Amino acid sequence: MLRVEANRREFLRWLTTAGAGLAAAGIAPAVFAQEAAAAGTDVVVVTGATVVDGTDGPARPHSAVVLVGDRIAWVGPAAEVPRCGSARVVDGRGRYLVPGLWDMHAHGIDYEQLWPPLFLANGVTGIREMQGYDENRVTRDKIARGELLGPRVVLASAIIDGPVSLLGPPVTKVANAAEARAAVRTAIAQRSDFVKVYFYLPKDAFAAIADECHRHGLPFAGHWPYRLRQLDAARAGQRSFEHLFGLPIATSSRRDEFLARLDATPFDPNAPRGFFNLARELDRQAAQAYDPATAARHFAGLDAYDSWLSPTFTVNRVISRPADAFAHDPRLKYVSQDIRDLWADRLPLFTPVTPEQIAQQEAYFQAQLRLVGEAHRAGVGILGGTDCQNPYVFPGFSLHDELDFLVEAGLGPRRALQAVTRDAAAFLGRADSAGTIAPGKVADLVLLDADPLADIRAVRRINTVVTAGRVLDRAALDRMLADAEAAANRPMDAANARSVRLPVHGCC
Numbered sequence: 001m002l003r004v005e006a007n008r009r010e011f012l013r014w015l016t017t018a019g020a021g022l023a024a025a026g027i028a029p030a031v032f033a034q035e036a037a038a039a040g041t042d043v044v045v046v047t048g049a050t051v052v053d054g055t056d057g058p059a060r061p062h063s064a065v066v067l068v069g070d071r072i073a074w075v076g077p078a079a080e081v082p083r084c085g086s087a088r089v090v091d092g093r094g095r096y097l098v099p100g101l102w103d104m105h106a107h108g109i110d111y112e113q114l115w116p117p118l119f120l121a122n123g124v125t126g127i128r129e130m131q132g133y134d135e136n137r138v139t140r141d142k143i144a145r146g147e148l149l150g151p152r153v154v155l156a157s158a159i160i161d162g163p164v165s166l167l168g169p170p171v172t173k174v175a176n177a178a179e180a181r182a183a184v185r186t187a188i189a190q191r192s193d194f195v196k197v198y199f200y201l202p203k204d205a206f207a208a209i210a211d212e213c214h215r216h217g218l219p220f221a222g223h224w225p226y227r228l229r230q231l232d233a234a235r236a237g238q239r240s241f242e243h244l245f246g247l248p249i250a251t252s253s254r255r256d257e258f259l260a261r262l263d264a265t266p267f268d269p270n271a272p273r274g275f276f277n278l279a280r281e282l283d284r285q286a287a288q289a290y291d292p293a294t295a296a297r298h299f300a301g302l303d304a305y306d307s308w309l310s311p312t313f314t315v316n317r318v319i320s321r322p323a324d325a326f327a328h329d330p331r332l333k334y335v336s337q338d339i340r341d342l343w344a345d346r347l348p349l350f351t352p353v354t355p356e357q358i359a360q361q362e363a364y365f366q367a368q369l370r371l372v373g374e375a376h377r378a379g380v381g382i383l384g385g386t387d388c389q390n391p392y393v394f395p396g397f398s399l400h401d402e403l404d405f406l407v408e409a410g411l412g413p414r415r416a417l418q419a420v421t422r423d424a425a426a427f428l429g430r431a432d433s434a435g436t437i438a439p440g441k442v443a444d445l446v447l448l449d450a451d452p453l454a455d456i457r458a459v460r461r462i463n464t465v466v467t468a469g470r471v472l473d474r475a476a477l478d479r480m481l482a483d484a485e486a487a488a489n490r491p492m493d494a495a496n497a498r499s500v501r502l503p504v505h506g507c508c
Helices: 008-018 020-024 029-039 115-121 134-144 177-189 203-216 230-236 255-263 273-287 292-304 313-319 330-334 337-349 355-377 397-409 412-419 422-427 456-460 474-488
Strands: 043-051 060-068 071-077 088-091 096-099 101-106 124-129 152-161 194-197 220-222 238-242 308-310 445-448 462-467 470-472
Touching: 008 043, 008 060, 008 071, 043 445, 043 462, 101 397, 101 422, 115 124, 115 462, 115 474, 124 462, 134 152, 152 177, 152 220, 177 194, 177 203, 194 203, 203 220, 203 230, 230 238, 230 292, 255 273, 273 355, 292 355, 313 355, 313 397, 330 474, 355 397, 397 412, 397 456, 412 422, 412 456, 445 456, 462 474, 470 474
Parallel strands: 043 088, 043 096, 101 124, 124 152, 152 194, 194 220, 220 238, 238 308
Antiparallel strands: 043 060, 060 071, 096 445, 445 462, 462 470
């Protein structure tokens, strides 16, 4: 129970004496409270919840978290918090409070009436948007300025690929080192948070990107560049490898055979998908020839170079099943017709058809799950991302699916939850300000009706979301979902007037 009645200024003064955690976070509690009082900053108290703070520490029942503005000001026993008459009190009794979730491989934030509310309604308070272009740069800035309610956005550059590419505009194609360096400088001018590299980069262009990024202190991440060995790319500084492309080959007893075949195969500008299809088939075959010793050396290299894996199991699961397997997903009501049409057109390019193909792809997917479990146990960093905007991968909702797959891969509920909270923040260089529930951290929280450490599916049972200190209760979240559904079913030009102009929706 809250035990002492206090006015707002008395409550903030209490923070000056209770705020040891703020001091530890480098924030002067007295100054913090004085500034909050002067600014009339909102105060929120989440009380009575079991705090699952994102660290390796035990869950803390009967706790309270005090939010002042967009930051966490205090965390401790609920019995020690004075009552502040003007504070908003969120009843957490019987519930579980976790950090806000991150989708670390997302697309489409510029579908402003659809994607941002779907992310937040599912507890996703931050995303790594994996392809930068004018429209989503505008959306990122609107969210940052508080003009649009949406998750925090860490935004990639335009995708940088070689002169032969699977993608059309707005991909940036570079043929040599000079063009590659220019592309990095453009990314900096556009205030990109990192550079996104792609499959068909020539070796010299990749080396120039790595060097230019290093010179400017800009991270780079993305797909496996086929002309490099993965550990060479990791040694050069590639921070993450998306979708597990190349990981089965790199951990296979047939590694050298398959890599030699890829090295000898040119990128055909008249049939650019041919190389991709070959590489994917070799990956599938390699997954059935896993070699523990080869894998151990590969995982040790990734760990040594601090290169992470972003499995995106959700999209990998979709393309491992027949094209119509997800056609009746109830979440389609939140997806506009233009995207549904795109999905129906694109998906048959990837999915199995015959019973033999279906069985092969199922075995391939199960091998990917095992690989990620082995990588995790070897110390490789794992990120939780979905690749939403690809067929039947839904913003927000699909991160819950990804958590299920991470647990199935062997991470367990705690580590899976950390992959989309604490570890995501650490990967992004935001460990000091995000990812766990502690004083001084951003006020991004999700209140759940069940214990996620007992069953990761509890993350679907959302009672309240707090994003940058703004409280969205269950009624507000339901309204957001209803509005997104209505927007998805309006005429295309009304719901998505900006994004439908883009020739590419997603990168993968």
